Every structure is written in C-alpha cells, then in structure tokens.
C-alpha cells in the first residue's frame with residue numbers, strides 16, 4: 001500500500017509496515033498476516049516454521065559464518081481492531097481498511113493529526129492503526145533483509161496477544177525450531193524504556209448458594225424497608241498498571257458501608273451488582289437490602305458519613321464519589337438472604353484483599369502482588385459470586401493472594417474456583433542481555449534508558465516459562481493511544497528504535 005505522504009526513513013521498515021496495514025489481522029484471525037510473512041520469508045529463502053496454534057518462526061542465518069548463538073526477535077502480529085461508526089471512508093480495521101494520516105499532534109484532538117508531509121506522527125483517524133504491533137513486525141522483517149547480519153536471527157511472530165495470549169500460551173518451541181537463549185521483544189511503547197518484568201495473573205471466583213427466605217419467616221422485626229444503595233462516579237482504571245494509583249474500588253466501598261451498617265442493625269441482602277470487567281477496577285456498585293424500618297435513618301447517616309470520609313481519603317485521586325440512596329416499602333413476602341448468610345456475604349466482601357498486597361523488595365516501585373475485587377453478582381433467589389483478578393510477579397506472590405481469598409471464602413462455607421492463569425516474568429537486573437542493551441543505549445544516545453517492570457501480563461512471562469534459561473528484554477518505538485481510534489506512532493522514534501535494535505544485535509555477535 002502506498003500512502004499519500006512521503007515515506008519516512010528507514011524506508012525498508014515503513015514499506016513493510018504500509019504493506020502490513022492492508023492485511024487484515026484482528027486477534028484470533030491472523031491467518032492472512034501469517035501467510036503474508038511466510039511468503040516473504042520463502043521469497044528470501046529463509047526457513048519458516050509454524051506451530052499448531054499458528055505462531056510462525058523465520059530462521060535467518062548470519063551473513064558470515066559465526067559461532068554466535070541465535071537471537072530471538074519477537075512480537076505479536078494481531079492488532080486490536082476498533083473502528084469509529086459512520087466514518088466517511090468506509091474504514092474497517094478488522095478488514096485492513098485503515099486510512100493513514102501523517103502530521104503533527106493536534107493539542108485539542110489527539111485522534112486527528114494536523115496534516116503535514118514532514119510531521120513526526122502517523123495515525124489512522126477512524127480506526128486503530130495497528131502499529132501495536134505491526135511496527136515491530138516491520139522492524140523484524142527489515143532487520144532480516146540487511147546485507148550485514150552479525151548474528152543468526154529467529155524471528156518469532158506470535159498470534160492473539162491482545163485477546164488472551166493464546167499464541168504464547170500454546171507456543172511449541174520444537175515445532176518452531178527455536179534454539180535461542182536471548183530474546184528481544186519489540187512490544188514496549190516508549191523508546192527510552194526497557195521492560196524486564198511483568199506480572200502473572202489468575203482469576204479466583206467465589207461462588208455461593210445462600211439460603212433465601214421470606215422476611216416473614218424471620219423472628220424480628222415486623223416492619224421492613226428496602227434500601228437501594230448505589231456508588232458511582234469513581235475513576236476505575238486498569239486493574240494491573242493502575243492498581244498503584246490509589247483508585248477506590250466501588251465493590252469494596254459498598255462492602256465497607258454495609259459492614260458498618262451491619263454492626264448496628266441487621267441487614268438482609270436482596271441483590272448486588274458491581275463491576276463488569278475482570279481487568280477493570282470497578283467504578284460502580286449497586287446493592288439492595290432489607291432493613292428494619294426504624295433503622296433506615298441511621299443506616300442512611302452511616303452511609304453518608306462513610307462516603308464523606310472515604311471521598312476525602314480518595315479525593316486527590318478520584319472523581320467525587322457519588323452516593324445515591326432510595327428507600328421503599330417492603331412487604332413481608334419479599335425474599336432475602338437469611339440473616340446469617342447476609343452477614344457472612346458482607347464479611348467475605350469486606351475481607352478479600354483489595355488493591356496492592358505486596359511491593360517488590362528489589363524494585364520498591366514495582367507492585368509484587370495485588371487483587372482486584374472486580375465483579376460482585378448476587379441475584380434474588382439465586383446464588384452469588386465474586387470474581388477477583390489476582391496478579392503477582394512470582395508464583396509465590398500469586399498463590400499467597402489467591403490462597404487468602406480461598407481461606408476467607410471457606411470461613412463462610414463458600415466454594416472457590418482458581419483458574420490456571422499465566423505466569424509472571426521476574427526481573428533479572430544482572431542479566432547479560434540487559435547489560436548489553438543498557439550499554440548499547442548509552443553508547444548510541446548518551447544517556448541511560450529507563451529499566452522497568454510492569455504489573456500486568458506480557459507474552460515474555462509465558463515465553464520465559466516455555467524456554468527455560470531464556471533471557472528476555474522488551475523495547476520498541478513510541479506508540480500512543482493504542483487499542484483505540486487515533487492510535488499513533490512516532491516516526492523519529494521508529495528510526496531510533498531500529499538503530500537501537502541493530503546496535504544490540506551487533507553487540508551480541
């Protein structure tokens with residue numbers, strides 16, 4: 001595909017990228033893109049091997065005989081395809097119809113660039129651009145085409161990173177013929193950063209079949225009211241990378257309020273719905289419960305006072321917390337959870353670890369373990385469940401948090417399901433690959449790169465587990481706003497990253 005603006009340098013990278021833009025490659029549908037890369041490899045006489053989940057490895061020999069061990073370069077071929085409805089160009093990222101713009105960032109509307117043939121950014125105004133991770137694919141293809149190749153390369157193209165990492169999970173190293181012990185992943189989105197660690201994750205689900213009964217079946221009181229209590233307006237955010245930003249969890253705040261009310265008067269839960277996605281900090285939670293009519297006033301005061309004090313605690317970091325309370329009359333025929341089950345359910349929601357559980361001793365800015373009490377569902381006359389997304393850098397940290405949830409649920413006779421999840425990638429600050437990468441950066445750019453780890457899942461965690469003894473780092477050019485319409489990639493940063501990977505490979509020869 002030929003864009004309407006001048007092709008930036010290095011042209012060899014950008015030409016591959018523009019060709020790739022026109023190839024449909026949404027997650028779980030990467031066949032066309034894998035075929036495209038395989039045909040390119042065959043044309044150049046490189047051996048290309050697929051595994052049973054459709055990952056591809058292209059084996060590129062060094063240009064001269066060398067005893068240097070191969071280096072694995074890796075990125076994912078799938079993209080998050082998002083397209084704006086009713087766009088004027090028939091754009092459709094999932095079909096590879098991605099209109100391109102080059103220009104400078106419009107400070108008012110980052111989704112649209114101010115057109116400029118020499119501008120430093122490329123985006124697609126109506127769709128995701130697919131630079132995450134198309135630009136990595138293009139860089140790898142360009143590196144393989146260099147006349148001088150100081151080390152053998154194993155170009156590993158994985159599928160489905162964005163929608164479950166099933167490519168990395170199912171990767172079969174022997175089918176792919178992988179032998180390298182050093183891996184450079186090109187999926188970090190800031191050109192002055194090297195990523196050296198990520199968190200593992202697993203879901204823990206607490207299920208519970210409580211005893212439902214008519215309010216008339218309970219001994220006291222004789223007059224009940226229904227209170228509907230809703231918290232919203234919270235900031236939410238990503239349950240991994242934003243867990244350290246002190247963002248309130250709506251499910252936990254509702255649990256705290258209920259626990260406080262319950263310490264003064266009996267509560268009978270009727271339904272509860274909070275949160276919607278496992279990897280999002282819940283920004284809203286709604287509960288309905290029955291309470292003695294003469295205790296309603298005190299319950300409302302307790303809720304208001306708690307929200308006021310919590311809002312002060314979180315006000316620097318959150319939007320103001322909104323509390324909505326509706327009170328209605330309640331017949332004695334109404335069904336509610338039994339008194340003891342209601343109390344137990346509230347205690348479980350109050351007791352489950354929430355937010356940061358532990359920091360990493362070697363890297364005190366890095367969260368070691370966390371839990372997001374992501375979803376609470378309780379429907380009248382049915383069972384309920386609480387879904388927690390647990391993250392940890394090490395298997396021990398992951399187990400500690402998930403075991404705590406299982407233990408707390410056990411105290412209330414609830415059952416739990418612990419999913420397998422995916423492993424973390426523990427940072428190794430003394431890795432020779434990292435040292436070589438830092439040295440190359442300092443030599444090329446005269447400053448030290450930022451070396452960091454993130455509290456979210458990356459493919460590297462799975463690859464390190466599949467290839468014992470593997471040293472890995474992740475880097476890449478600056479991409480902003482990925483996974484959304486207007487995603488953009490910085491042209492000068494692509495040139496910088498490309499030179500940088502060239503220099504790292506040179507130093508490893």
Ligand SMILES: [Zn+2]
Pocket residue numbers: 076132133161187
């Ligand atoms: Zn990516």
